[in-house]
Amino acid sequence: xxxxxxxxxxxxxxxxxxxxxxxxxxxxxxxxxxxxxxxxxxxxxxxxxxxxxxxxxxxxxxxxxxxxxxxxxxxxxxxxxxxxxxxxxxxxxxxxxxxxxxxxxxxxxxxxxxxxxxxxxxxxxxxxxxxxxxxxxxxxxxxxxxxxx
Amino acid sequence: xxxxxxxxxxxxxxxxxxxxxxxxxxxxxxxxxxxxxxxxxxxxxxxxxxxxxxxxxxxxxxxxxxxxxxxxxxxxxxxxxxxxxxxxxxxxxxxxxxxxxxxxxxxxxxxxxxxxxxxxxxxxxxxxxxxxxxxxxxxxxxxxxxxxx
DNA sequence: CTGGCTGCAAAAGATTTGCATAACG
DNA sequence: CGTTATGCAAATCTTTTGCAGCCAG
Numbered sequence: 001x002x003x004x005x006x007x008x009x010x011x012x013x014x015x016x017x018x019x020x021x022x023x024x025x026x027x028x029x030x031x032x033x034x035x036x037x038x039x040x041x042x043x044x045x046x047x048x049x050x051x052x053x054x055x056x057x058x059x060x061x062x063x064x065x066x067x068x069x070x071x072x073x074x075x076x077x078x079x080x081x082x083x084x085x086x087x088x089x090x091x092x093x094x095x096x097x098x099x100x101x102x103x104x105x106x107x108x109x110x111x112x113x114x115x116x117x118x119x120x121x122x123x124x125x126x127x128x129x130x131x132x133x134x135x136x137x138x139x140x141x142x143x144x145x146x147x148x149x
Numbered sequence: 150x151x152x153x154x155x156x157x158x159x160x161x162x163x164x165x166x167x168x169x170x171x172x173x174x175x176x177x178x179x180x181x182x183x184x185x186x187x188x189x190x191x192x193x194x195x196x197x198x199x200x201x202x203x204x205x206x207x208x209x210x211x212x213x214x215x216x217x218x219x220x221x222x223x224x225x226x227x228x229x230x231x232x233x234x235x236x237x238x239x240x241x242x243x244x245x246x247x248x249x250x251x252x253x254x255x256x257x258x259x260x261x262x263x264x265x266x267x268x269x270x271x272x273x274x275x276x277x278x279x280x281x282x283x284x285x286x287x288x289x290x291x292x293x294x295x296x297x298x
Numbered sequence: 299c300t301g302g303c304t305g306c307a308a309a310a311g312a313t314t315t316g317c318a319t320a321a322c323g
Numbered sequence: 324c325g326t327t328a329t330g331c332a333a334a335t336c337t338t339t340t341g342c343a344g345c346c347a348g
Contacts (some may be wrong), residue, residue, distance in 0.1 A: 014322050016328065030311075050330045055313060057328095071220030075338075077287050083310060090260075090268050097231070109258055109275060111239075116250050118282035119239050126258060127220070127274045133267035163347055164300060180336060184338075204338060224313075273323045 002068060011064060018042070018049045022057045026067055026081035032098040034076040070098060071127070088125065092132035101128070153215060160213060167191070167198045171206045175216055175230035181247040183225040219247060220276070237274065241281035250277070 004023055009015055021042045026033070032042070039054040058079055061067040068083045073098060088101045108124060153172055158164055169192045175182070185209055187249045188203040189274070207228055210216045217232040223245060 014327065016322070016331070026310095027320080036311095041176070048330080051312095052331080053329055069222045071222050072227065073218045073220050077222065090266060091272075092268070093271070098267075101260065101264055101266075111250065111277065112230045115250055116277070117239060117294070118251075118285070119248075119277065119279045120285050121239075121279035122242070123278040125276045125278070127252050127276070128260065128268065128270045129272040129274070130268045130270035136267070164304065167304070185336095197305075201306080201339080202304055205303080207341095207348070228348095 001081055008064070008066070013060075018053050019057050022054060023061070026061075026079060026091050028077065029082060031082070032070055032072075032078040032080050034078055036076065038079065042120075045114045072096065073100065086123075086125065090128045090130070090132075092135055093129050094131055094135035097132050097134075099132075156215070157213070162209075166195055167202050168206050170195045170198065170285040171203060172210070172215075175210075175228060178231060179248050180231070181219050181229050183227055185225065187228065220274075221245065221247065235272075238281070239277045239281075243276050243282055243284035244278055246281050246283075248281075259291065 002058055005015060008019075008023075013019070022038060024045075025038050025041045035051070035058055038058065039049065039051050042049050042054060058067070062069060062079070065119065066083055068080045070078045070080050070089065072078055072091065078098065080100075082100060088140075090099045090101055109126075111121065128148070154164060154169065155273050157168075157172075162168070170266045171187060173194070174190045184200075184204055186206055186279065188198065188200050191198050191203060207216070211218060211228075215230075215232055219227045219229050219238065221227055221240065227247065229249075231249060239248045239250055240246070258275075260270065
């Protein structure tokens with residue numbers, strides 16, 4: 001975690017309280033928060049932090065490659081702090097829960113020359129969709145979303 | 150294409166002019182339009198069609214499994230008419246172009262019991278990201294987006 | 299006929315932007 | 324100190340909703 005702050009400083013980032021808090025909120029595995037959730041949690045440590053700053057910081061972190069946007073098909077983007085260890089996702093089609101799939105899994109699929117249609121591929125993301133354990137056992141009950149705790 | 154209309158009628162759909170036009174716009178391979186693009190194109194054939202109707206129709210078609218939302222990380226969702234033949238996507242990180250990867254490719258990755266964290270997986274989506282041929286050869290020039298022609 | 303669509307306009311939700319002030323280095 | 328980030332509020336963009344009238348079956 002301090003690694004991150006050092007890396008950012010090296011890249012010429014001003015280390016402000018709000019950036020520190022956002023970076024701190026975005027820590028751990030299976031963390032996939034929306035901008036609004038980040039803002040809510042950050043506010044607990046730094047009440048004056050503004051939404052705009054959260055958005056700015058998130059966008060900067062994405063640009064620096066420190067966090068990643070996760071495609072959920074839902075209205076709001078989610079951010080995944082685990083950008084340095086490439087990994088794939090499991091998404092529950094019922095309640096929206098997202099989980100990281102642990103490290104060195106599934107033989108990375110590759111494309112033939114013909115299949116890649118001239119693209120220079122740099123990243124491969126796999127998303128597995130289905131029912132999470134909770135939604136499997138309570139088919140009708142809507143599981144709570146993994147938002148703010 | 151008439152297959153689609155028949156299928157819809159069987160499922161109790163009223164076949165209106167606007168639904169027919171939306172379905173018609175969403176036809177072919179490598180078609181990944183935003184709702185707004187669908188509306189623009191549909192308007193060329195049916196000028197009075199409203200945005201709300203386009204959204205309603207798109208949501209209905211998704212619910213029926215006739216089209217699919219594509220996760221692009223961009224603001225607006227895109228819709229892929231090719232929902233019956235499962236396929237993966239190639240997305241250009243520079244200009245946003247999306248292309249379908251042809252049929253029976255890449256050995257479908259699977260998860261072990263441990264990796265799937267109790268999920269019952271029903272779909273696997275693979276997204277390859279990189280530079281499309283155009284953006285590879287014109288590194289600075291911004292390629293036009295594949296929107297309305 | 300009649301319930302399910304449509305269009306319009308307004309609402310809601312998510313993200314960005316402009317600008318004056320504050321604060322990091 | 325000078326730049327660069329912050330906060331606020333307003334602007335944008337995307338999608339949803341409420342409601343009266345219309346039309347496919």
